Amino acid sequence: MLEQFTFVGLLFLVAALLGTLPPALAWLLRPKKPHPRKSEPYECGIYPHGEAWVQYKAQYYIFALAFMVFDVEAVFLFPWALIYNWLPLYAVIEGVLFLLLLLGALLYAWKKGALEWV
Amino acid sequence: MDWLTRLLAFLSNAIVNIGAWLQGVLTGWGLPEPTAHLIVRAVGALAVGFFPLVVVIFLIWAYRKIAARIQGRLGPNSSGTWAGPWGILQTFADAIKMIVKEDIRPQGIDPVPYNLAPVLVVFASVMLWAVIPFGPGGSLIGTDLSIGIFYIMAFASAALFVFLMAGWSSNNKYATVGAFRAVAQLVGYEIPQLLAVLTVVAVAGTMKMQGIVGAQNVIFLVAMPLTAFIFYMASLAEINARPFELLEAESELVCGYFIEYSGMKFGMFYLAEFMNSVAVAAIFTTLFLGGWRGPWVDQAPILGTIWFFIKMGLVILAWMFIQITLPRLRIDQMLNFNWKFLTPLAIVNLCVTVLVNKGITEAFPGGAPVWTRAGILLFSNVLTVLVVWGISALGRRREERRAWRVAQATELEVTA
Numbered sequence: 121m122l123e124q125f126t127f128v129g130l131l132f133l134v135a136a137l138l139g140t141l142p143p144a145l146a147w148l149l150r151p152k153k154p155h156p157r158k159s160e161p162y163e164c165g166i167y168p169h170g171e172a173w174v175q176y177k178a179q180y181y182i183f184a185l186a187f188m189v190f191d192v193e194a195v196f197l198f199p200w201a202l203i204y205n206w207l208p209l210y211a212v213i214e215g216v217l218f219l220l221l222l223l224g225a226l227l228y229a230w231k232k233g234a235l236e237w238v
Numbered sequence: 239m240d241w242l243t244r245l246l247a248f249l250s251n252a253i254v255n256i257g258a259w260l261q262g263v264l265t266g267w268g269l270p271e272p273t274a275h276l277i278v279r280a281v282g283a284l285a286v287g288f289f290p291l292v293v294v295i296f297l298i299w300a301y302r303k304i305a306a307r308i309q310g311r312l313g314p315n316s317s318g319t320w321a322g323p324w325g326i327l328q329t330f331a332d333a334i335k336m337i338v339k340e341d342i343r344p345q346g347i348d349p350v351p352y353n354l355a356p357v358l359v360v361f362a363s364v365m366l367w368a369v370i371p372f373g374p375g376g377s378l379i380g381t382d383l384s385i386g387i388f389y390i391m392a393f394a395s396a397a398l399f400v401f402l403m404a405g406w407s408s409n410n411k412y413a414t415v416g417a418f419r420a421v422a423q424l425v426g427y428e429i430p431q432l433l434a435v436l437t438v439v440a441v442a443g444t445m446k447m448q449g450i451v452g453a454q455n456v457i458f459l460v461a462m463p464l465t466a467f468i469f470y471m472a473s474l475a476e477i478n479a480r481p482f483e484l485l486e487a488e489s490e491l492v493c494g495y496f497i498e499y500s501g502m503k504f505g506m507f508y509l510a511e512f513m514n515s516v517a518v519a520a521i522f523t524t525l526f527l528g529g530w531r532g533p534w535v536d537q538a539p540i541l542g543t544i545w546f547f548i549k550m551g552l553v554i555l556a557w558m559f560i561q562i563t564l565p566r567l568r569i570d571q572m573l574n575f576n577w578k579f580l581t582p583l584a585i586v587n588l589c590v591t592v593l594v595n596k597g598i599t600e601a602f603p604g605g606a607p608v609w610t611r612a613g614i615l616l617f618s619n620v621l622t623v624l625v626v627w628g629i630s631a632l633g634r635r636r637e638e639r640r641a642w643r644v645a646q647a648t649e650l651e652v653t654a
Contacts, residue, residue: 127381128368130280134287135364139357139506146337146502153340161344161410162497174411176418183573187425190581194432198388201440204592205599212596216589223585226577235577237570 182234186226193222250538254377257282286367286380294512297554298329301512305562332505339501347498348407355404356499356506362396363513370520371447373530373542379448386447387435390521391428394476397514398424404507405495416494419484419569423475426576427482431472433584437465437591438525441615451529456612459526462591464619466526468584473518475576477511480561484569519553520546527553583626587619594618 160167200207200215229235248255257278264274299314303324306313314325321327343352369386371379383389398420405417439445441462442453459466475482486494496507523529527549530542567575598606598614 124381124383126276127279127283128365128383130283131287131365131368131380134283135361138287138291138364139359139361142337142360142502142506143353143356146339146341149338150501151338151340154343156345158342159345161346161408162492163411173406173409174414176414180418180422183422183426183577186577187429190429191432194429194436197436198439198445201436201592202443202445204440204596205443207596209596209600212592216593219585219589223582226582226585230578235573237573 179237182229186229186234189225190222193218250540252540253373253543254375254539257377282380287364290364290367290513290516291509293516294509295329295333296326297512297516298332298508299326301558302328304558308559308562336502336505341501341503344409344498346409348409351403351407352498353503355400355407355496356503358403359397359400359510360506360513362393362400363510363517365393366390366514366517367520369447370517371451371524371529372546374535374539376448378530378539378543382446382448385445387439387445387450387525391432391435394514394517395424395428397476397510401495404499408495408498410498412491412493412497413495416486416491416497419491420495422569423478423482423484423572423576426573427472427475427580429472430468430576430580430584431476433581433588434465434469434472435525437462437588438469440588440592441595447524447529451524451531454528454531455608457526457528457531461612461615462526462619463616464583464587464622465591466522468580468587469525470522471575471580473522474557474560475572477514477518479515479557481564481567482572483566484572515557516550516554519550519557522553523549586626587622590618590622591615 163169197215197219200211204212260281261274261278264277265271269277303313305311314321314328321331343349368380369383369389371382373379376382401420401424402417405413405415405420408414438450438458441458442450444450444453478484478486491497496504499507523546529549530546532541532545535542535545594615595611598611602610
């Protein structure tokens, strides 16, 4: 176990190195000539108008909620899938019933129009 | 001829032998065994970490060249400044140019997430490679974690946070909209991807990557083509390849979430995008194409690595063709494809595959023959596709009829 995760720790260091090295190198080599005109937020050449942190559509919330359900479900199902070969048939059917319940919930949300992008 | 047989024996398992040789040299210097082992592992981690980088440098060149050929252009070549034969050094030139470019920071950014995002995006895509099996045995894989594929899914979804950090901290409307889209798309397509992975885990009976490779006496692409299709589509969305390229959407959002990045920070996003594509190809190869398995791997384990790269190359080519030829979807089409097609299909596919596979195990108490199992699974897949297609066709017809009836009614009202 520890032996296995030692490699993950080592790769962690290598990945951190690969992530920080190019920006650090660029920071050393690049010219630094700031100008107020340059540092304006990009908006196709016109002066930026209003806040950049705009309100977003409430629609995203509904998709986020649907996602939450399925993501939690996946966490529940991973152990079930892992010991699937040792499970008796009725336990497999129980898992399938759980999945079908979720499918029913998805179809209900669909019917209610929660999955329409307006 | 003695040296020739010895050379062949060395080459047939080259990577493992180099590791053993290095360990021998280190212990020969008087280092204790665990320290020498740790150093060999560290060299391995360096190799695994730099491998995607090296692949990507040539992949970017190959991608630009192939894209140009398909679209009737020349692509990078040696006219103008010299960049090697066929422009093969173009990527190096681009990298050098990016490093010496000025870093333009827009006003009003949130500096910590803004600067952290390009670092984390490369970090997450390098971490994916820890559990990819390049060949048979315990030495040609970074580490065969017991939670292998789960680890991959965890680091693959880290990209989402990075996109949100980059988009939100940039103080730019395009970037913010790109970040919203990233959330809607990546979050949504994670579900069919997870369900497809669950199907594979259930049939293979393990989350270990080597175990999944070992379970594929018949490759899963043949036994479970529907699962492979779902996984591939969801993966294309996760790496935002062209039909699902809504996060960047050059013609609407200019560049999406990384619009305000310039110089090497932009380069990091570009690099990570290609690294993720390679990683997805490697994961698809491992899950559905049998990874390193192929003829004569038992005699020469190095062949396993070669098979792995050949398969991975084919998957990358498929990704390139899709990416270069297809146009971009609209956001509602993208969401509909996920929530109204891929997710229900993935749930039904998981249920059917799990039940059928258990049924086969129950029906053959002595263990089912490999090809019988694969054939029945394939048949159940085809049946699932036909039934789902039939149901959706019925639904569409009902919808059309209702629309027709409404049209008739309004017409009557108008004439009356």
